[in-house]
Amino acid sequence: MVAPCVRLLLLALVAVPGALAQDAERSHVAFLNGAGILPTEPALPFSDAVRVGDVVFLSGITPIMPGTLELVPGGTAAEARQTLDNIETMLTAHGLGRGDVVKCTGMMEDIAEWGAFNAIYAEFFEAPYPARSAFGADGLALGARLEVECIAAVPEQIDLAE
Numbered sequence: 001m002v003a004p005c006v007r008l009l010l011l012a013l014v015a016v017p018g019a020l021a022q023d024a025e026r027s028h029v030a031f032l033n034g035a036g037i038l039p040t041e042p043a044l045p046f047s048d049a050v051r052v053g054d055v056v057f058l059s060g061i062t063p064i065m066p067g068t069l070e071l072v073p074g075g076t077a078a079e080a081r082q083t084l085d086n087i088e089t090m091l092t093a094h095g096l097g098r099g100d101v102v103k104c105t106g107m108m109e110d111i112a113e114w115g116a117f118n119a120i121y122a123e124f125f126e127a128p129y130p131a132r133s134a135f136g137a138d139g140l141a142l143g144a145r146l147e148v149e150c151i152a153a154v155p156e157q158i159d160l161a162e
Contacts (some may be wrong), residue, residue: 002025009111011072015044019127028052028053029051029052030050030051031050032048032049032050032051032056032094033047033048034046034048034093035048035049035089035090035094036066036067036089037061037064037067037086037089037090038066038067039068039069040067041060042069046059047059047092048090048093048094049094049160051094051154052135053107054107054153054154054156055151055153055154056094056096056100056152056153057149057151058087058090058149058150058151058152059077059149060079060107060141060147060148060149061083061086061087061090061142061147061148061149061150062083062086062140062141062142062143062146063064063078063079063080063081063082063083063086063144063146064082064086064142064144065082066089067087069142071142071144075145076113076116076117076145076146077116077120077143078092079144079146080116080117080120081120082123082148083146083147083148084120084124087101087148088124088151091150091152095154096152096154097123098124098126098146100152100153100154100155101127101130101150101151101152102130102131102151102153103131103132103150103151104121104130104131104132104133104148104149104150104151105132105133105134105136105148105150106121106132106133106134106135106146106147106148106152107135107136107137107140107146107147107148108134108135108136108137108145108146108155109136109137109144109145109146110136110145111134111135111136111139113145113146114134116153117146130150144147
């Protein structure tokens with residue numbers, strides 16, 4: 001039978017390296033900016049994206065014209081195209097592409113317009129499609145009809161700038 005103090009020492013020898021490795025992974029956080037979608041003035045209190053390990057979390061993207069806080073005119077279809085174009089620009093600026101996206105969340109001011117958004121979304125992404133969820137939301141930023149946030153996986157051969 002192993003004495004309790006020896007058992008504790010054995011557990012520590014096994015658990016500590018794993019915990020240290022997890023802490024090292026958690027400490028590898030990079031705040032990614034400069035994609036050109038968000039304006040530099042006024043300064044906004046969030047990053048374009050944040051990388052944690054090999055996962056990149058894009059901030060919610062609205063259908064703004066790049067470098068401004070002005071929504072693209074033209075209704076839901078135009079807003080959907082601009083939002084997805086903005087997502088692609090942000091991904092590209094950080095060394096990623098559409099195929100790296102693993103999850104999207106769509107927020108729509110009027111969920112009844114889901115069909116119009118979904119048609120454009122289906123043209124933007126290719127199979128196998130990212131996982132997705134959506135919900136209706138009241139009061140999206142800037143009065144937008146939709147906002148989309150994405151999560152992307154960094155391919156092994158890519159080293160994103162920090």
